[in-house]
Amino acid sequence: MQKVDLNALDPAMESDADKLHRVARLGIGLVPVAGCPLLELFGSVLETPLNKRKTETMIQIGEIINQLIDDGVVTEKGLQENEVFVSTVAEACAISLRNHQEEKLEALRNAVRNSALPRCPADDYRQLFLNFVDVCTVTHIRLLHLFHDPELWCKNQNLTLPNWGMGGLSSVAEFALPELKGQDELYRSIWKDLYQRGLVNTGSMGGTMSRVGMLASRTTQIGAQLINFLSKQ
Template sequence: MSGLDMLGPMETNPPAHSKGRELTQTAIEAIVNLVPAVGSTITVLLMAGLNHKLNQRRERWLTELAEAVEELSRSLDGFDPDALVDNDAFVDAVMTATQTVFRTSQQDKIEVLRNAVLNSAMPGAPDLDIQQLFFDLIDRLTPTHMRLLALLNDPPGWFDRHPELTRPTFSLSSNRVQLISAALPDLGAQGQAIIERFFAPLADGGLVNGSIHGMMTAAGAWQPMTTDHASAFLAFIRDPR
């Protein structure tokens, strides 16, 4: 059984049914059925177009997920893709992640969802309740939130992984706003108020300790400020391949 077969059938249009043909056919059906108002016909066309787009998004997501499962099976001894259909945690993860995929076009978030689904089937995966908490976080947080969390979990490692960035030079007393601005230039360019807006959900969600405003030594600014829950979440969304 291939990875794609494992994930079940997908709703795809045969080659003859292009998007244009599908929309045209829908319009003809509306006319034949004597739809009374132009607005109603437009609504039918809009819904047909949205349905087509969502089906495309679903097909692309499941195809890429199946490819990732197949790649993982080649790199991880003992990983059996055929057993995944009987793995309740994996099935739950696929269904939960797919709902979020329908609501986002952000590729960074889709990649995080894929990683989380793969990790749900790994040995030592969190229990189902914790996994649900993690999927809720993925749904609520933006890619910027998750990048900020990864930075605050390991500031030196962030700069090691991004050599194009310039490490900030701290004075005797510093705060993490300067660190964040250097590590995430696009976020830093929007100013301190926006940085605070992205930081607040992390603090409210119990993912970080402390404040980004507190004055500290230069050495202190480089220390992680994430909680154990955040570290486990970041491990869950890391690519296992």
């Protein structure tokens, strides 16, 4: 069965970002005297990285398509006729050009893969989840994954949980994600955002509770769906 030729991938279409880049280059070129140095600087700083991101995204999506075909999950014709998959690829490509953090890019790749499967969420959920990746921070994603199942998350990270008797959700967050230590104002604000989006069922990370409460799942049904869509199944 024919698969994507990864060696032949080359961005043939000019994206909106490239159009903006081309217009900006033209404008800089019109600036007297300093125009040429500015033009060279603009090109060296932005042109190559943007093209690199676009090419890398296309290759990664090509690899996903080839893997799905190899596994017998889909066919080339089936993917071509799968409007949900095509829309997800288009949206994921656009979002990836605006982001550089690997965890967000990995979430987008997983979303593309899962959109080709029968269990793909309905359109409203799918678009909501992709928008979440676009506008959220990496800490949003980490906290959501952590508090979906704290014990399992720590086990997967080879972390041995302390023998807590009592404590709060903030203690779990700072233990599992040590980069958050001393950043309580930041992660509490992010947690509040997750709550307002309906992704977690607890409005505050404050308060004292038992060890069982500390390690209980805090994701809502839609929060769990989001995690599944952004995770490799």
